[in-house]
Amino acid sequence: MVDPRTYRPAPGSIPTEPGVYRFRDEHGRVIYVGKAKNLRSRVSSYFADLTLLHPRTRQMVTAAAGVQWTVVSTEVEALQLEYTWIKKYDPRFNVRYRDDKTYPLLAVTVGEEFPRAFVYRGPRRAGTRYFGPYSHAWAIRDTLDTLQRVFPVRSCTAGVFRRQAQLGRPCLLGYIDKCAAPCIGRVSADEHREIVNELCDFLAGKTDVIMRRIEKRMLEASEELDFERAARLRDDLGAMKRAMEKQAVVLGDGTDADVVGVEVDELEVSVQVFHVRSGRIRGQRGWVVEHAHGVDAGGRFDPVLAVPGVVSDYLAQFYGGEADLAGATESGTDLAAAVPREVLVPALPEDAAELADWLSTLRGSRVSLRVPQRGDKRSLAETVRRNAVEALTQHKLRRSGDLTARSAALQEIQETLELDTAPLRIECVDISHTQGTDVMASLVVFEDGLPRKSDYRLYRIREAAGDGHSDDVASIAEVTRRRFRRHHEEPAVTPDDTDGPVDDEAEPDAAGAGRSTPTRRFAYPPQLFVVDGGRPQVEAAAEVLSELGVNDVPVIGIAKRLEEIWLPGEEYPVIFPRHGEGLFLLQRLRDEAHRFAIRAHRGARSRRMTTSVLDEVPGLGPSRRAALLEKFPTVSTLRAASSDDLCAVPGIGPGVAAAIRATLGSQDPAAAEPTEGAAPADTPGSDGAGADVGDSGRAVGDGGTSNSR
Structure with a gap:
């Protein structure tokens, strides 16, 4: 180095x-x-x-x-x-949006005497026009089969064309009128060229002109009483309409645009692009690659900062490559199709003006580069972004589901951290709170590189609760102590020892701990204990393990800032290979602990807000309140409950039910007709994001105030 x-x-x-x-x-x-x-x-x-x-x-x-x-x-x-x-x-540290040449195109060999149309994959060549790309080859074959009824162009190979010319009879497509049969002289080269030009015009978006021309011919044939020819032309119009219906109209103004969507995390970025021509989606492409953007002045990763850099890299590489490919065809039409009039992006890069000028030079006319703000274009941009999110998710799932990749990840962790054995069982701790209130901790377990949700745990932090400030280091120490204090013992577990196994889909109970029936403690200790945080958090966890005499469980921390791995007692972090499977597995573990902790914190916060309202109800003690919360976990469900529903709760009589309804300002559901379009009340298991929670109930990443380490 x-x-x-x-x-x-x-x-x-x-x-x-x-x-x-x-x-x-x-x-x-x-x-x-x-x-x-x-x-x-x-x-x-x-x-x-x-x-x-x-x-x-x-x-x-x-x-x-x-x-x-x-x-x-x-x-x-x-x-x-x-x-x-x-x-x-081809520098190895530049991110490359490589086209793997798997996107099929509809190619028309306009440079030949008798041009042919066919499905094509590979580099573009001179003397050929290309349309697409399409997402599937069958979509091209289906479209071409439909259009050959109207435009009977040749689609056979050169060998078949020569053989049929020698035999003096057409192939099957010639017999069923889906080929003009130039091989046997049924049409001349000029007549076949005219058919090919009409097909290219139709595929290039000049659909209205072609359809009006055929409709005019149909009317002329009808006036001449040539009803058989008029019927064929009518069927041709129907075939063209069916071909157009297969490409949904997404922009009603007939816009030519490329719509780009981006989803980014610390390591990789997913880019999706929809090619819209004449208002219709003509093709779609996608890439998942590594990136090197989004680090602020303090060394922290910010996805908002990463997107403009990714957009700049993508536009330069993709359209430069498309212009090279289109230039190989020596066709200005292909060049204009490769670079559309408008490029819609999720964020403008710093060099947006220069990129727009460069794209305009490639196209030969002005290209607009902008972020859609409203209307159909904004909706389409959101759809493209959702595709990018799904592509990145599927990419990570494929990696995590690969047994070879998981084995490589565990081996890489073992070698990098110099462990005695591969960490088949890894546990990770994360803390979530809102400015020191409702502090919850999660402990997630991965075995053989996969989540083991039956062993997940939730902890309500006792020492930091209610102190009005956040102390992640103390919280990490408390969770570590509660996890390992029985490490060398074998007695049955009491409810106070641990918070019990947690069903990932179940709502935590009214007591707020998210615990179920007490069960045995963990069957065996982890081979690696991970805390979400940097050097202070790792030192705190290691100190607790030392106090408890646990010296056979290695502990590390993963810091979000630079994805560094910290070891206790070390001055500098361990840097895993950024593209390696080991770091990817540790990130998945950290993200799962983060998700689980935030979910528990939001539930605890919602229950606290509900409980504070019930404190004002006269005659409602702790036991009745707990029974009430078990059936009606949120304020909205309590307001919607009738007096009979409340009286069905053990310990709640008519007088207490009336006091509850008076305190909450409830309305009898039978007397209150819902207004059209009203937002539904939140329901049990909603993570506390209902109307009673307000702005503070939003999820982290959507503007909420929850913090997590």
Whole structure:
């Protein structure tokens, strides 16, 4: 590993003009290419404190042995030069949105004497027009089969074409009028070329012109009393309408646009793009790749900061590649189709103006780059983003479901942490609270790299509860002590020893602990104990284990800032390979503990708010209140309950029921007619996000105030 200070350029030697820079390794190979509006500012940022860099960036600067730069006149030139160098050198630290050539296209060989239409995969070639991409090859075959009734173009291979010409008879498609049979001279080359041009115009979006032309021919045939020909033309119109119906109209104004959706986490990004032509979705593509964006000045990952950088990388690489492919066909029509008039993105990058100018140069006319704010385009953008979220989720599920990947992850953790054995059982602790109130802790268990939900636990933090401030370190210590205090003993567990197994889908009980019937303690200790946090949290957990005499359970911490792994007593963290399966497994474990802790915290917060309202009801003691909360866990369900429903609760009589209804301002459900469009009341098991909770009941990440370590 190279110290970046050994090759850092001298102060003031880097120019302040726009340009492109290249990092090279000790063998002279280019490992990273980047562009900058100000070379001095951008290149100098790579030589900051290593702990503040993104893990991928830190790995790059420590693998490099030198940096070079080239000054250009404008930022648009820098953008073009960066794309050219990435294509030329293929640097291993540049994120590449590679087209794996699996997207099928409808190709028409307009350069041949008798052009043919067929399904095609692979690099584009001169003399051929391409339409798509389509998500499935069968969609192209189905569309082509329908359109060949109207446009009977040749679709056979060169060998079949020559054989049928020698035999002097057409193939099956020629007999059923789905091919004009130019092989036997049924139509001339010029007549077949006219059919091909009409097919290309239809596929290019000129549907109204073609349909009006055929409709005119149909009316002329009818006036001439040629009803058989008029009926064929009528059927042709129906076939074209069926082909158009298979492509849903999403933008009613006939817009040509590419709609981009992005979902990003600390390690990977999912990008989805819908190609909309003439208001219809003509194709869809998607990638899941690594990224190196989103780290703020303090070294923390922020997905909001990551999206603009991802958008900039994607637009430069994707449309540069599309322009190269379209340029290979020597067709201005294909070039205009490759770069649409409008590109809708989730966030504008810093170089949005330069990107728009560059895309306009590629297309030959003005290209608009913007974020949709309302209407159909905003709705479509949300749909594309949901596809990106689903693609990233499925990508992670495929990795977690792969036995080979799980085995590699456990082996990597063992080797990196120098454990005696692979950690087949890993436990992780996370804390969730709102400014020190309703502090809840979760303990999740992974066995063989998969969640074991029957062993999940919830803990209500006792020492930190009610103190009005947050102390994650003390909370971690308390959970560790309660988890391991019976580590060397074998007695039966009492309800006070642990909070019992928790059903992941069940609502915690009225007591707030989320416990079920007490059961035996964990069958065996973990091979690895993980806390969500950095060095202070790890030291606290290790100190508790030392006090309890537990020296056979290694403990580590995973910090969100840079995905660092902290070990007790170590001054510097352990850095896992960013692309490795080991870090991916630890992240999944941390995220699951985070999710489970937040869910428990939200439930506890909702119950506390409900309980505080019932404290005002005269004659309602703790026992009756607990019985009432067991059946009606939220204020909304209590307000909706009738007097008979309340009296059905043990210990609640007519007088107490009347007091409850008076305190809550309840209305008899029979007397209250719901208004049309009214929001439904929250129901049991809703995580406390009902109307009675208010803004504080929103989930973390949606503007709420919950904190979790």
